[in-house]
Amino acid sequence: MRPGIWQEFDGYDDIAAEIEVSRRINPAYVAEREAIAQYIDRLHPKELRLQVADIITETDSAKTLRLVAEEGYLPPFQAGQYICLFLEAGGIRTARPYSISSQPTQRGYYDITVKRVADGRVSNHLLDEIHRGGTLVSSGPAGNFYFNPLIHRKSMVCLAGGSGITPFMSMIRQIVSCGLERSIHLLYGNKSLDDVIFHDELVDLSRRFENFQYTPVIEAPTAAYTGACGVMTGELIRDVVANVDDKSFFICGPGRMYDFCLPELEGLGVPRRRIRREMYGAPENIWEFEGWPRGLDKDHVFAVKLADGRTMNAAAGESVLMALERHGVVVPSLCRSGECSMCRIKLASGKVFQPPGVPVRKSDRRYGWVHSCTAYPISDLEVLI
Amino acid sequence: MADYDVIVIGAGNGGLTAAAGLARRGAKVLLLERHNIPGGAATSFCRGRFEFEVALHQLSGLGSPEKPGLLRLGLQKLGVLDELEFVEISDLYNVMTADGFRLTLKTDRDQVLATLQEAFPAERTALAAYFDLLAKFAENMIGAFIFRDPEPSREKYPQLYAHALRTARDVLDEYFSDPMLKAVLSVYWGYLGVPPTKMAFTYLAMVFFQYCEFKPYHIKGGSQALSNAILNTFISNGGQVRFNCGAEHITVSDGTVRSVITESGEEITARQVVANASPVTVYTQLIDRRHVPQEVLTELKGRRLSTSAFTLYIGFDSEPADLGITASTNFLMATTDISDGIVDRMQRLDITDEPVVLSCYDVSDPGFSPPGTCQANVVTLKYGEPWLRIPPESYNDVKYRCADGMLQRVEEIFPGARARIEEIEVGTPLTHMRYLGHPAGSIYGFEQLTKDSLFFQPGRHSPIDGLTFVGGWSGDCGFEPTLNSGLAAAKSIIKKL
Numbered sequence A: 001m002r003p004g005i006w007q008e009f010d011g012y013d014d015i016a017a018e019i020e021v022s023r024r025i026n027p028a029y030v031a032e033r034e035a036i037a038q039y040i041d042r043l044h045p046k047e048l049r050l051q052v053a054d055i056i057t058e059t060d061s062a063k064t065l066r067l068v069a070e071e072g073y074l075p076p077f078q079a080g081q082y083i084c085l086f087l088e089a090g091g092i093r094t095a096r097p098y099s100i101s102s103q104p105t106q107r108g109y110y111d112i113t114v115k116r117v118a119d120g121r122v123s124n125h126l127l128d129e130i131h132r133g134g135t136l137v138s139s140g141p142a143g144n145f146y147f148n149p150l151i152h153r154k155s156m157v158c159l160a161g162g163s164g165i166t167p168f169m170s171m172i173r174q175i176v177s178c179g180l181e182r183s184i185h186l187l188y189g190n191k192s193l194d195d196v197i198f199h200d201e202l203v204d205l206s207r208r209f210e211n212f213q214y215t216p217v218i219e220a221p222t223a224a225y226t227g228a229c230g231v232m233t234g235e236l237i238r239d240v241v242a243n244v245d246d247k248s249f250f251i252c253g254p255g256r257m258y259d260f261c262l263p264e265l266e267g268l269g270v271p272r273r274r275i276r277r278e279m280y281g282a283p284e285n286i287w288e289f290e291g292w293p294r295g296l297d298k299d300h301v302f303a304v305k306l307a308d309g310r311t312m313n314a315a316a317g318e319s320v321l322m323a324l325e326r327h328g329v330v331v332p333s334l335c336r337s338g339e340c341s342m343c344r345i346k347l348a349s350g351k352v353f354q355p356p357g358v359p360v361r362k363s364d365r366r367y368g369w370v371h372s373c374t375a376y377p378i379s380d381l382e383v384l385i
Numbered sequence B: 001m002a003d004y005d006v007i008v009i010g011a012g013n014g015g016l017t018a019a020a021g022l023a024r025r026g027a028k029v030l031l032l033e034r035h036n037i038p039g040g041a042a043t044s045f046c047r048g049r050f051e052f053e054v055a056l057h058q059l060s061g062l063g064s065p066e067k068p069g070l071l072r073l074g075l076q077k078l079g080v081l082d083e084l085e086f087v088e089i090s091d092l093y094n095v096m097t098a099d100g101f102r103l104t105l106k107t108d109r110d111q112v113l114a115t116l117q118e119a120f121p122a123e124r125t126a127l128a129a130y131f132d133l134l135a136k137f138a139e140n141m142i143g144a145f146i147f148r149d150p151e152p153s154r155e156k157y158p159q160l161y162a163h164a165l166r167t168a169r170d171v172l173d174e175y176f177s178d179p180m181l182k183a184v185l186s187v188y189w190g191y192l193g194v195p196p197t198k199m200a201f202t203y204l205a206m207v208f209f210q211y212c213e214f215k216p217y218h219i220k221g222g223s224q225a226l227s228n229a230i231l232n233t234f235i236s237n238g239g240q241v242r243f244n245c246g247a248e249h250i251t252v253s254d255g256t257v258r259s260v261i262t263e264s265g266e267e268i269t270a271r272q273v274v275a276n277a278s279p280v281t282v283y284t285q286l287i288d289r290r291h292v293p294q295e296v297l298t299e300l301k302g303r304r305l306s307t308s309a310f311t312l313y314i315g316f317d318s319e320p321a322d323l324g325i326t327a328s329t330n331f332l333m334a335t336t337d338i339s340d341g342i343v344d345r346m347q348r349l350d351i352t353d354e355p356v357v358l359s360c361y362d363v364s365d366p367g368f369s370p371p372g373t374c375q376a377n378v379v380t381l382k383y384g385e386p387w388l389r390i391p392p393e394s395y396n397d398v399k400y401r402c403a404d405g406m407l408q409r410v411e412e413i414f415p416g417a418r419a420r421i422e423e424i425e426v427g428t429p430l431t432h433m434r435y436l437g438h439p440a441g442s443i444y445g446f447e448q449l450t451k452d453s454l455f456f457q458p459g460r461h462s463p464i465d466g467l468t469f470v471g472g473w474s475g476d477c478g479f480e481p482t483l484n485s486g487l488a489a490a491k492s493i494i495k496k497l
Helices: A012-025 A032-043 A121-128 A162-178 A199-208 A234-241 A255-267 A320-326 A362-366 B013-024 B070-078 B109-119 B121-146 B158-163 B168-175 B179-185 B201-214 B223-236 B279-286 B294-301 B341-346 B385-389 B392-413 B429-436 B479-494
Strands: A048-057 A062-069 A082-089 A092-099 A110-115 A135-138 A155-161 A183-190 A212-218 A248-252 A275-277 A301-306 A311-315 A344-349 A369-371 A381-384 B003-009 B029-032 B044-047 B050-053 B086-088 B091-097 B102-106 B217-219 B240-242 B247-253 B256-262 B267-275 B308-316 B329-333 B356-359 B374-382 B421-427 B467-469
Touching: A012 B294, A032 B385, A032 B392, A032 B429, A062 A121, A062 A135, A082 A110, A082 A121, A092 A110, A092 A121, A092 A162, A092 A320, A110 A121, A110 A162, A155 A162, A155 A234, A155 A255, A162 A183, A162 A199, A162 A212, A162 A248, A183 A234, A199 A212, A212 A234, A234 A255, A248 A255, A255 A275, A301 A320, A311 A320, A320 A381, A362 A369, A362 B223, B003 B013, B003 B247, B013 B029, B013 B070, B013 B223, B013 B267, B013 B479, B044 B308, B044 B421, B050 B223, B050 B308, B050 B374, B050 B421, B070 B479, B102 B109, B109 B121, B109 B179, B121 B158, B121 B168, B121 B179, B121 B201, B158 B201, B168 B179, B168 B201, B217 B223, B223 B240, B247 B267, B247 B279, B267 B279, B267 B479, B279 B294, B279 B467, B308 B392, B308 B429, B329 B392, B356 B392, B374 B392, B385 B429, B392 B421, B421 B429, B467 B479
Parallel strands: A155 A183, A155 A248, A183 A212, A248 A275, A301 A381, B003 B029, B003 B267, B029 B240, B091 B329, B267 B467
Antiparallel strands: A048 A062, A048 A135, A062 A110, A082 A092, A082 A135, A301 A311, A344 A369, A344 A381, B044 B050, B086 B217, B091 B102, B247 B256, B256 B267, B308 B374, B308 B421, B329 B356, B356 B374
């Protein structure tokens, strides 16, 4: 103990005795960190090693990969969360988030459902190159798109588009299989009836369970189709769910769906606090966004320089994260939709375009930190990773 | 092999100021951080349209430009002061109970005394005497320690010698009989992490003195703005930082640090290592046992891990006034109990009648959250250990159950607030374990019992040559002490290079 005047303070002798005793009788610190690391690892493992146990064909363009843990343990998750696959596709090390479509109370496997995307390097790789018995590496479950019992209404309206059905499948399956006192009305938009993933299961569940209702919305139906068609207008939503006041709204789908549906919900008088949206991938066609530099071609190539001197080219229409990955530079990433900030990097010089609404911390903006998955070069850049 | 003058492990408050202080003095410094962002607890995260402040409630020690506190002077020297905007918080705190008790204390000492005397007329004289004691005690502390009196004595500093090692509860019991008054006067125990029965009176006196003298502050952009500003200074001065890069091992030979091995297995040599990690982690995990002197382990054994916290980060779609929130710092009090019963509450999972603090930054800084909204950080202290007993698959259920208990407390005092929640995130002791990596999710380093109070702390020095500790594990916790610990470390380490 350091000597000091406190040794003359009233009560010092008692304190000194207490210190002496505590050093004698307290247990020693052994492996504190190990115990905690192991527990945290059960909830939030850094990495999961998965094996493809089964592949289920859902539609002509979508398959479900049923994934089991190589080491036998899959962490719990909340219906609506995703895992991020870390993989090499087309010679490029990259990562992609996929919502878990199986329900959370069974953890023998996670299902992810992959839909083919034109030029989708990773989706095509998963659909064409991955076979039963193949292995994959992923993050632990993550994301903020789930029913939160603290604030959400027990009656949910889910608006899904295309492959945006996957988080809702997990929620729907959980509600019906666990007999939860909650209800879901699903409005599910697709181009044609053939594109609808899980259609038969959804029809079947909606017949068997009172607390699940299903309204497919087909954009370009055949003449024989009698259900809802077109897009999800406020009118359609109001017609099928009747009272919007006692419900929470969840939206997941391609970017244009939010652009359309959010104003529609606003028009129905649904306050923002009762609308939850999944950040579902980086925006498509960033060069069509408001604020994109006039006259800048999406294929215009800029130079990106790293702190170690390496220089690479990057097209204006491609995110900095993708450009780095194309050149073999792996930046940790997770949601790849601008939200989680995992792929945060610093611009030492140069400018990027960031779509509106990407949640970047105020002081990050000030010092040039950007979420590289939703940052597009509009000048030559120097970046710190 | 890469080589640096100094490697700093951890970019929390202490690690950041140490790294920046050293880089500004010309040292070649590498800063390692296992997370992807600087700050440690001094950070923020985004949900929807909100950016939530994680840890800072009332910044102490700053003072005004005319009357600067030590922290302001330190940040100025570091070159970050002009980068930041501070907002003075006009209230010391507000105490509220479900049955309608309301007491708002302003930050002026005389006004505090007058307000309390009006609310507790029977304790009028006792209050005057107690406030006199607080003032004299602070004067004693400053004379003896801040100005480092070379010849201190009991005659010069009678209050210091008599009361420094008493518990806060003991002193309050001596002066007062009204249990409500005692509870109102001791709410700041929450900023130290041990109840008044175990906390040194010194802390209670000095926290009051600090906030009345130098005022509590809020930082525009939150504590992340501070962390980012310090990191920016570090980088501008040639410092190298690696995020997503934890330290796995500190190599020691002949009682001297030699290198750090990162989690990716790279060995980097350095003459000095600054650890912003806990001594528990450093001495039991990072350094081979055979290089750790027995005296260190014995010393360590005498200390216990402090409490963790349970926090709700709430984004409301209303202005504070519409919710009935009129002060920045609100202690929601369910009982006047300041006995060891507090410890029992901290050791159970559920939230029923524990003291809760609700900080609403938008009251002092209306631009903090988007227009028409505000955010609240609602926290109570909870030990981490019970959380490790929850089966992982039940974790979310328990988390929501506890959060629900806390929301009921908020709703009791701010009726209707719950219906205006747009975003909510729950931080449990496990969240702190995950992000801070502290054993037991401790947020205040080692437990600050009276026997571990400022005079008896481990300090930043290690018997291992070239190893220095900074941050809350080496001394007092909270923003001001941890920031200052790094500044002081930088000053002393530069002399050894």
